Amino acid sequence: MPDQQENSTDVELVRSAQSGDMRAFEELVARHRDKIYARAYSMMRNEDEALDLSQDAWVKGWQRLGQFQGDSSFVTWMIRIVINLCLDQLRKLKRKRAESLEAMEEESGGVERQMPVTAPNPTEGLERAELRLRIDRALAQLSHEHRTVLILHEFEQMEYREIARQMQCSIGTVMSRLFYARRRMASLLVGLRRENLE
């Protein structure tokens, strides 16, 4: 890998890649592959699927480079691509999935509807690394729909309207899913804190 590319900015590399320079694109992949893979993994919770989808996202990114206008950063643009691929994959999985109690309770909130409000704050006083670990473990226990809406809102800072468009549902559904996802997270984090104390 030439040093020149390692020292180039993303904007310069994107410009070279748009002219057909695959080495410049390889450098962009090397720089941002962890972020793209991490987003796929956070949504799919499966290493193999996350690898495949993140690599597919890079292939799509190369094919659509001509459409990238620089309105957002390159990595933000790539994250949108991988999110779309993950949502497509989750929709396929949902179609295959048999109607389960979890699926039926998803919109109504299931047990979260009756859960008492948690107090005190289950994340208070935790070191950042420990907090991240617990958030990760709790996220893994959510349904795909609840996890996705949390990721898009809290990590991608998407508004309700944009999440509804991405997830192909109503704004009301987004609000319900987000509410129950947060309540479930609160309950799971309390549980993890208790486990830690015992």
Next chain:
Amino acid sequence: MKHDLELKLQAWLDGELPPAEAEEIRRRAASDPEAARLLAELQNIKAAFLHNEPTVAVPETRQFYWSKIERQIQRQAAARPAPGLSWAERLRRWLAPLAGAAALATVLLLALNQSAPPVLNQVSDMAEGFKTRTFRDDSAGINFVVFHETEQPSAARIRDDGSSFVVEYE
């Protein structure tokens, strides 16, 4: 608490409520202990997520990860038409096989027409007292009159075998 109020509390927290409703919900949260507790729980979770996204790295080497992407790009590039072709050129490429098929069909039709000799049907019987028969080639617009030395059966036709005309009787 009604679900509608729960969702409005959350929307207020997320800054998604119109100003008029936002003020109403702020007052409600300040005066209703149950609403205040729920709001605090939602706030705690929102704050916990802020800047605390779990991190994870690709479990493959840079070269191995890139090689699959590169192969896919090359495979798809090979399967696609070369970029930059004009619409006329794409149309020409699409029509070329059709034009070839049409030309082949024309040649076959001509060959079939040549291999099947035209048959000229008789258009008049021998007239009383005359030992002749008349045949017509409609495509060429020609009448053929055949003179007989003796009486022949009434049904006959002329076939062009390529080098000469043959009179056939039934």
